[in-house]
Amino acid sequence: SRPFDLEHGPIFRVLLLRLDAQRHVLVGTVHHIASDGWSTGILLRELAELYSAHATRQPPRLEALPVQYADFAAWQRSWLRDDALEQQLSYWRQQLSGAPPFLELSTDRPRPPVQSNRGASFPVRLPPSVNERLLAFCQREGVTPFMALLAVWQLLLSRYSGQDDLSVGSPIAGRTRAETEGLIGFFV
Incomplete structure (x- = not known):
């Protein structure tokens, strides 16, 4: 609250x-400006490694980062200007x-x-048999479960809305470069 x-600051408590x-x-609370969902996984893995290393009195085994978030931000800022920025904006305006x-x-x-941003969620759990058939379908069609379920969702919305x-x-995730996969930051 x-x-x-x-x-x-701070933006992480x-x-x-x-x-x-x-x-x-x-208990950790971080502002979304500094972190995304992918980052949460990284933070939890690194905390687990640090805790385990401390508990066993071993040195932590954390991989060195090839770049820092500041490097990514500087690259993105230099890339998204002038013609490149206009090309991106033009593409999405057309789409x-x-x-x-x-x-x-x-x-x-x-x-x-x-409109407000108030909303709600309704969790849905697929029965194991439906999940197995979904995974088999996705493998057969060469798509991810996310892609298949998104298509079904769009079909349902189309049917209800006409x-x-x-x-x-x-x-x-917004992590289009392998170097950014181990970074904590806001990439969305």
């Missing part, structure tokens, strides 16, 4: 709770031209005049 102060002599809970401004779904309430043209966004 404490907001981050992006101007003065850690709290260690001692439950008893042998049990502790480490999204004519896209409907919103999805026309029948709902139980009218669309509010001003629209043939849909815009569906999804976050991506």
